[in-house]
Amino acid sequence: MPGLSNKADQMPASPIRKLVPYAEAAKQRGVTVYHLNIGQPDIETPKVVRDTLKTKDIKVIEYSHSAGFASYREGLAQYYAGFGINLSAEEIMITTGGSEALIFAFQSCFNPGDELIIPEPFYANYNGFATTANVSVKPVTASISNGFALPKIEDFEALITEKTKGILICNPGNPTGYLYSKEELEQLRDLVKKHDLFLFADEVYREFCYDGAKPFSALQLEGIDENVVLVDSVSKRYSMCGARIGALISKNKELMAAALKFGQARLSPPTLGQIAGEAALKTPQSYFDDVIEEYVERRNILVDGLNEIDGVICPKPSGAFYAIAQLPIDDADNFCQWRLEDFSHINQTIMLAPATGFYANKSLGKQQVRLAYVLNSEALRNSVECLKEALKIYPGLLKNNQVASEYQP
């Protein structure tokens, strides 16, 4: 049998999905499993999208232009104009999800071994895209003690070598829910400018900002037009993750020309998803108002509930729909598996993502889990109860239920 590639070994298995067999076994035993482990919202896709798919008469499901429908790209330019971001259709390329946008960006910018700095904890699949494109990830660690604010800019600068080609941020953040301020982004801008790096910004949770907070986009940073590479997606915005439609956006013409060549090789992004994405641009503001109200209520139930449990700390996120909680446990991976294998409370349990998968530094995140609040309020209340009960009897509890952390919620 011929051997596989080194990458076949190096590719990380999904930290979120590896517990799936245990969850399936629990369900087979009749246990209700609350899935707080994955960012698949239960919110309905906007009616305008579903109606469009039902009424559109498509005789032939054809390829589109490799950069996506021109009309959709023009529509997206209008969408960004609503955020004060001035873009032409040529600065926008439609991709197969935000995933493909990041892969095209990495393939276009990095030679094998080039380095990318990412504040950790970060979205686990960044590791997979980096491995795919032979990019070396250098983490700079954010702290739960300040809610995962941007690490000190000196910590970034200390990691810069001659191989460093860029910095990647997710804002608002998955898995932290932290929303970077304009000031934090301007610090990054200055650093990126000083060292002539790319700034990759994953802003797929833009609409999900709470308590009056407004998102500030990397595209609004002045003076680094050639450096900023934006990754976007319809997945969370319109609760249509399965459409697999994203966008790669940059004012750097050479980069966009290179990315288009990768796009031409794969012919076109999904046509049906693009029809859905273009229709979604007509989603009324009331949809977002309702969704945000719902997420704020859920966040409060979850985060307030968690912080009432002895020894648990959970910063209240300003954006996205994730939270990271620190728990008085020995090992998050064991704890997450144990809850599915050996625990239930009134025949219910919860599935969470161990935070270890979101840290590049293998010694970190062992007492942390990521929770996605993509379930309704009642399910979230039950989930908090389950976690509370689990933390009474889990064999690997830390002594005195105390977490070694300077964080004060």
Next chain:
Amino acid sequence: MPGLSNKADQMPASPIRKLVPYAEAAKQRGVTVYHLNIGQPDIETPKVVRDTLKTKDIKVIEYSHSAGFASYREGLAQYYAGFGINLSAEEIMITTGGSEALIFAFQSCFNPGDELIIPEPFYANYNGFATTANVSVKPVTASISNGFALPKIEDFEALITEKTKGILICNPGNPTGYLYSKEELEQLRDLVKKHDLFLFADEVYREFCYDGAKPFSALQLEGIDENVVLVDSVSKRYSMCGARIGALISKNKELMAAALKFGQARLSPPTLGQIAGEAALKTPQSYFDDVIEEYVERRNILVDGLNEIDGVICPKPSGAFYAIAQLPIDDADNFCQWRLEDFSHINQTIMLAPATGFYANKSLGKQQVRLAYVLNSEALRNSVECLKEALKIYPGLLKNNQVASEYQP
């Protein structure tokens, strides 16, 4: 401005799409352009697919499993059983088009610099996928004189080095339309077995075999279960290129496990496309009978018409919907551009793909073009007339309208 990657330079621009601006200019001048340059069929997508998309009530367009819907994979296993191919659902992974299947296969099997042998002329985007995955392509040249039959097996063997990891074939072939016989495939099987190589088989045109010819799949080759990696797609089969649904298929468990990790990083293949693909499995045989009858008529109009032109030779393909013609011209790229820029016949012209883009060997294909017969009969008759007229006045005609070739149609 930060520099781009070496790959950004090395990625080939699409040879098929690079003439698009000239075609657009011709249309602006009021010239009708017959597009024989791209494999986008005009055949309607099956009614069962269109009806399913219109009637299916999808509240949330969700992610699927990273390997695709289980029900769809089981349905595909049934589909292959109809060809005498025994597969389980676990041996099938749904991908975002055949393109992604090939990229996952390359990423899983090749280390940077490893070599892949491909009979040329070959589908131009194989170059793009190879560049993406740092694979080095080694062409073995097929000849128009025998209709692009499999080159001598010794020609393959002569290229094998310690870096050779596999052989890639497209069967029936794009761009040649050649259908490899069982005997030819068994020669490849023996070679692959002898040197323990992967055999990548792109069989997306399986249904399009003419004149009673039956396709023989690489999966039917005995004794190389661990070596065969099949790439499939719904794009051409059901005339739904825009669905972006393909499949990676192998009985090699390690390979499928590695490919799934790449699949998990990108989360899932398109959900709407999968709904279309699963519905397409119910396409009645009468649809294929009608489509094949239509393609045979078109092929005959095109190929017979071409062979009647002085100095033109065009082997009659047994499969797919492409033909390669050798023309009495100096340079196919110039000729293809000239027809769009400086030529029209009764205000009509044709757009063809220069064959140079389908050869890795840069000195080959200069007198050849690829024609896709994806237009109706009348358009094809007009196209032949256009080509005939163009070959009367093109400034770069070869002397005596003769082609240096031993081929006898």
